[in-house]
Amino acid sequence: MPELSEVEAWRLLADRHARDQRILQVFAAQDDIVFDTASPRHFSRTLRGREIRAAHRRGKYLWLELDRRPWPLFHFGMTGSLRAYKHASERPGYCKAELTLDNGWRLGFRNVRRLGRVRLLQDPSSEPPVSRLGFDPLLDRPSPEEFRSLLVRRNTPIKALLLNQAVFAGVGNWIADEVLYQARIRPTRPASKVSPEACERLRRVLDRVVRRAVAVEADSTRFPRNWLFHVRWGKQHARTRKGEPIRYDTVGGRTTAWVPSVQR
DNA sequence: CTCAGTGTTCAGTG
DNA sequence: TCACTGAACACTGA
Numbered sequence: 015m016p017e018l019s020e021v022e023a024w025r026l027l028a029d030r031h032a033r034d035q036r037i038l039q040v041f042a043a044q045d046d047i048v049f050d051t052a053s054p055r056h057f058s059r060t061l062r063g064r065e066i067r068a069a070h071r072r073g074k075y076l077w078l079e080l081d082r083r084p085w086p087l088f089h090f091g092m093t094g095s096l097r098a099y100k101h102a103s104e105r106p107g108y109c110k111a112e113l114t115l116d117n118g119w120r121l122g123f124r125n126v127r128r129l130g131r132v133r134l135l136q137d138p139s140s141e142p143p144v145s146r147l148g149f150d151p152l153l154d155r156p157s158p159e160e161f162r163s164l165l166v167r168r169n170t171p172i173k174a175l176l177l178n179q180a181v182f183a184g185v186g187n188w189i190a191d192e193v194l195y196q197a198r199i200r201p202t203r204p205a206s207k208v209s210p211e212a213c214e215r216l217r218r219v220l221d222r223v224v225r226r227a228v229a230v231e232a233d234s235t236r237f238p239r240n241w242l243f244h245v246r247w248g249k250q251h252a253r254t255r256k257g258e259p260i261r262y263d264t265v266g267g268r269t270t271a272w273v274p275s276v277q278r
Numbered sequence: 279c280t281c282a283g284t285g286t287t288c289a290g291t292g
Numbered sequence: 293t294c295a296c297t298g299a300a301c302a303c304t305g306a
Contacts, residue, residue, distance in 0.1 A: 016284065016285080017284050017285095019284095020284075047301090047302080074284095074286095089285085089286085090285085091285055091286080091302090092283065092285050092286095092302095093283085093284095093285095093302095093304085108303095126302090127283090127285095127301090127302050127303050127304075128302050129285060129286075129301070129303090130285090131286095143286090169295075169296080170295075170296060170297090174296085174297090177285090179285090179286080186284045186285070187283085187285085189284080190284095191284095243284095266297090267297070267298065268283090268284095268285090269282075269283080
């Protein structure tokens, strides 16, 4: 699930439930893949008793600002999520970390495929991996010139460039397909060959799609009806709402849903 | 049983 | 060193 809008929705969830709350208890699963640097035991001991000041996000990374460093950083991988609930009995399956707060709420980090990560860092915003991220479409508003400069001298397909977190932080497979469809650009088009007009459409569409998805807290049932999102997994013979046939190809190493009659 | 998936990293190539 | 590609990682559900 986790692209920019989902992670932003979880940031809001964490911020609402945990801001100015003390961490009374920590559960950390025995999992040295998800806890790839700080051990579960070290994670628990470090966080217990701390107070949460705020939740932050950049790209697909989420971290908590505490009253004392280090701070926890979360990445959700392909199948992670964050949940809030009140009782241990509601702890979701594949829960890798859970914080119990003094207001009674619990925050649970779930990760089925174990491609997600939990780390402890002194200053997540200024050190890798967050410091290596490119512009974040929600936090940063690049000018047309700045945006255009991201595409020049790039020979990779525009779809692959959109997935590059060092360039477009937070854009994942569905956002990339959605914005290319709405901006009417072929996913395979080399980034440097995207025309200035198409580049400007892309900038505006990316801004609009991300803001809209965040405005409904990433609830896809509330995405506008004409978005490709709703039909992109219809698979064979899938069509847009207007009846345009959807095609599936691998671009940038990922399955790409696109509409040849619209994206030229 | 096989395969794909809302992601990232790293080895290998040019 | 840089840009880029494709496989590996891990596990569930179709």
